[in-house]
Amino acid sequence: MPNKKVERFVILSAPRSGSNMLCTMLQSHPDILCHHEIFNPNGLFYALPLRTSEFSLADGIQHRDAQPLRCLSRLWQSNLGHKAIGFKMTHCQNQTVFSHLLHDSGIKKIILERRNQLKVHVSKLIAEQSGVWEDYSTLPPHARCQVKVDIEQLQTDIALNQSYYQQIRDTLHLSGQDWCEVEYEAINTPSQRRLMLEFLNLDNVPLVAQSRKQTPKDLSEVIVNYQELLRCEEPALRSQLTSLDG
Helix, strand or coil: CCCCEEEEEEEEEECCCCCHHHHHHCCCCCCCEEEEEEEEECCCCCHHCCCCCCCCCCCCHHHHCCCCHHHHHHHHCCCCCCEEEEEEECCCCCHHHHHHHCCCCCCCEEEEECHHHHHHHHHHHHHHHHCCCCCCCCCCCCCCCCCCCCCCHHHHHHHHHHHHHHHHHHHHHHHHCCEEEEEEEEECHHHHHHHHHHHCCCCCCCCCCCCCCCCCCCHHHEEECHHHHHHHCHHHHHHCCCCCCC
């Protein structure tokens, strides 16, 4: 009897939009192998259970970057007995792989977006200051960083992220591909879980996240110029400042 088709997928998300959390949630499904950023310029970030193993898709960053599509092919072939295998990718990563993924209709696309773009920006500032881009600890968090939000830089980041998502949706739409939309703010809801697992043709079972949030619900705890931003004439910014959506 032939083996059942292994579902291949990629999570496409702007940085600091909850993609590490989503990876750990999908990895908690018994039929899914979900890596993190395989094409991050600074390293190959495998699924958490494999990071202390001998598992490898390339002999270091240079080997991966010299033959990125070969590395991608090895990834798809290394499902380790799972029914679905995937990884996540953000913008400013390997463009050869990014273009290949977008145009390959055999690879399922999960688009993860965080609606509160101010929190995306603040999360980036916190990570840049602390040097912590992934946090899977179960210990109480350290004292939070204090960051200052520059409105012009915030607007630049928002425009970059919007352009990235627009490029993805336009490409998929023009090529007639289906995709799955996931909202960070609802990532733990049963409806979002069911939507993702049905898209991957897998059983609907509970998913468990391991990643810890670094941005507090109350942004006044970390933004040093919070009161200044409240006086901003942009209504959308003021509403995101006081949003408690996580």
